[in-house]
Amino acid sequence: MEVDGFEAKTNLFLSWLSQMGVIMSAKAALVDLRTGARGRGVVATGNFDEDEVIFAVPRSAVLNRNTISSTKSMRPVQQEIFDMPSWLALTAIILEESRRPDSQWAPYLALLPRQLDNLAFWSDAELSELQASKVVDKIGKSSAEEMFSSSIAPLGIENYSIQECHRVASIIMSYAFDIPEETSQEDEGVGEDDDLVSDDGEETTILSMIPLADMLNADADRNNARLCCDNEKLEMRAIKSIIAGEEIFNDYGQLPRSDLLRRYGYVTENYKAFDVAEICTKELLSLFRSKEAFQGLNLNPLSQEDLENRTELAEREGVFEEAYDISHPRPEGPGIPDALLALFYLILLDKQSLQALYDSDGLPSRSKLTTELVGQVLVIVFQLRENEYATSLEDDEALLAAGNLPHRMSMAVQVRHGEKAVLRAAIRDAATFTGSNKRMRLERKQTSIGEGKGKRPIQESTGSKKKGRSR
Ligand SMILES: C[S@@+](CC[C@H](N)C(=O)[O-])C[C@H]1O[C@@H](n2cnc3c(N)ncnc32)[C@H](O)[C@@H]1O
Structure with missing residues (x-):
C-alpha cells in the first residue's frame, strides 16, 4: 500500500489526459522509475516503428501564456503577464492555477515535483563541492528573486512566496517546451510543414507546459522520440524504431553535466562527452x-x-x-x-x-x-x-x-x-602543437624551448622574409 499517493496521482493524471483529448498509444505506459532515480517516465510496452506516433496532445491541453484568457482571476493582470519575460509569465500562471482548486490543470499540476535537485536548491556547503566550476556563477538565484518580487508579488496571487516561485520557475526550466505558436486561420498554410520544436526563442514560439510530453526523461544521445507540432496538435513521434521494454527518451540537448545539473538537477555518464x-x-x-x-x-x-x-x-x-x-x-x-x-x-x-x-x-x-x-x-x-x-x-x-x-x-x-x-x-x-614560432614575440635570447621537439635557436622575429630554416 503506497503512502505517498504516487500511483494514485499517476492514475488521476492518466484519466485527466484522456478527458483533455490526449491520445496515447496502447504500446506506451507512464511508469514509476523511482528505483532508477528518474521519477516517472514513459516506457514502450510494444514495438514502435520510426515516425510512429507515441501520443498526441491537443493544443487545448497545453498550459501557456494564452491560457490566461480562460482564467477569470488573471484577466485583470493580463497586460502585466504579457509584458513579462515568458518564463516569469508562465511562473505566475502556474502559481495561480495551482492555487485554484477548480483549475482544469489540477491533476497535472499535482504531478509536478515538490522537491528538486536543480542548483537553485543547493545549500552553500553543497555548492562548494562544485569547487571552481563556473556553473556556480550561473545559477542566477538572486536576480530571479528580484524579478519575482518586482513582477509576480504585485499580482497579489494568494500562494505567492519566493520559495514557491523558485520551485515553479525551476520546473519550467526543466519541463517546459518552446513550441511554434498556433497560427490564425488567415496565416494557415504558411508554416504547416514546419513540424519541429524550435528552441531558438524566435518570436513565433511560445513557452509551454505540455502534459505527458514532459514526462519523458532524457539521457544524452539515447533519445528516440521527438515532439512534432502542427497547428492543432503536438505529437510525440519515434525517431527510430523502439523495442518493447525500452524507455522513451526526449532530447534535452547536448548539455555539459554542469548545465544539466543546474537546469535539470541530475547527471548521467552519457553526458560526459559534452x-x-x-x-x-x-x-x-x-x-x-x-x-x-x-x-x-x-x-x-x-x-x-x-x-x-x-x-x-x-x-x-x-x-x-x-x-x-x-x-x-x-x-x-x-x-x-x-x-x-x-x-x-x-x-x-x-x-x-x-x-x-x-x-x-x-x-x-x-x-x-x-x-x-x-x-x-x-x-x-x-x-x-x-x-x-x-x-x-x-x-x-x-x-x-x-x-x-x-x-x-x-x-x-x-x-x-x-x-x-x-x-x-x-x-x-x-603540448603537441609544433607550428613555427617565427612570428611569435619571444624575447631576443639564444636559448631553446620545446624540449625534445625539433629544438632550434630562438630568435626574436624581425619579420624578415628570408629567415632560413634552422634545421
Ligand atoms: C521533463 S521532466 C521528466 C519527468 C520526470 N522524471 C518526472 O517524474 O516528473 C525532467 C526531470 O526528470 C528527471 N530526469 C530526466 N531524465 C533523467 C535521467 N536520465 N536520470 C535521472 N533523472 C532524470 C530530472 O529530475 C529532470 O529535471
Whole structure:
C-alpha cells in the first residue's frame, strides 16, 4: 500500500489526459522509475516503428501564456503577464492555477515535483563541492528573486512566496517546451510543414507546459522520440524504431553535466562527452600582464596598451569572447576552440607580424595558429585553471570509485571531475602543437624551448622574409 499517493496521482493524471483529448498509444505506459532515480517516465510496452506516433496532445491541453484568457482571476493582470519575460509569465500562471482548486490543470499540476535537485536548491556547503566550476556563477538565484518580487508579488496571487516561485520557475526550466505558436486561420498554410520544436526563442514560439510530453526523461544521445507540432496538435513521434521494454527518451540537448545539473538537477555518464571547462577571458588576459605566469618561456609581460590593442584586433576579427569553453574533441569541432587559439596567437605575435595582420583581412588558418609557443602558453593556462579546483582529478576519481557519496555530493564530484578531465585532455593536445614560432614575440635570447621537439635557436622575429630554416 503506497503512502505517498504516487500511483494514485499517476492514475488521476492518466484519466485527466484522456478527458483533455490526449491520445496515447496502447504500446506506451507512464511508469514509476523511482528505483532508477528518474521519477516517472514513459516506457514502450510494444514495438514502435520510426515516425510512429507515441501520443498526441491537443493544443487545448497545453498550459501557456494564452491560457490566461480562460482564467477569470488573471484577466485583470493580463497586460502585466504579457509584458513579462515568458518564463516569469508562465511562473505566475502556474502559481495561480495551482492555487485554484477548480483549475482544469489540477491533476497535472499535482504531478509536478515538490522537491528538486536543480542548483537553485543547493545549500552553500553543497555548492562548494562544485569547487571552481563556473556553473556556480550561473545559477542566477538572486536576480530571479528580484524579478519575482518586482513582477509576480504585485499580482497579489494568494500562494505567492519566493520559495514557491523558485520551485515553479525551476520546473519550467526543466519541463517546459518552446513550441511554434498556433497560427490564425488567415496565416494557415504558411508554416504547416514546419513540424519541429524550435528552441531558438524566435518570436513565433511560445513557452509551454505540455502534459505527458514532459514526462519523458532524457539521457544524452539515447533519445528516440521527438515532439512534432502542427497547428492543432503536438505529437510525440519515434525517431527510430523502439523495442518493447525500452524507455522513451526526449532530447534535452547536448548539455555539459554542469548545465544539466543546474537546469535539470541530475547527471548521467552519457553526458560526459559534452562536458566543458570554462576559461574566463578577463582572468586569462591578466596573466599576460604579469611576470610570473609564463616564466621560462622567454615571454615579456605586455603593457596594458599593447594588450588592449591586441584584444581590439581580436574583437575586429570576431574571436574575442568573454569566456571560452574547452570541450572534448567531437566530430563538430576540436576541443580547444579556434577563437581561443586565435586570441592567443594575436597576443603572442611579434610587433611586425601584428602590424601586417592589422593591415590584412583575416586570420591564418588553425594549422598556423597552433604554434609551439601558443601550445606552451595554453598548457600553462589550463594547468592554472585546473589548480583552481581544491581537489585533483585523481582525488575525485578515488572518491567516485569509493562510492557511497551523498546524492548531491556525488553529482558535484562528477561535474568537477568532468571539467578537470577536459582540461587534462586539452593540456595533452596543446603540448603537441609544433607550428613555427617565427612570428611569435619571444624575447631576443639564444636559448631553446620545446624540449625534445625539433629544438632550434630562438630568435626574436624581425619579420624578415628570408629567415632560413634552422634545421
Ligand atoms: C521533463 S521532466 C521528466 C519527468 C520526470 N522524471 C518526472 O517524474 O516528473 C525532467 C526531470 O526528470 C528527471 N530526469 C530526466 N531524465 C533523467 C535521467 N536520465 N536520470 C535521472 N533523472 C532524470 C530530472 O529530475 C529532470 O529535471
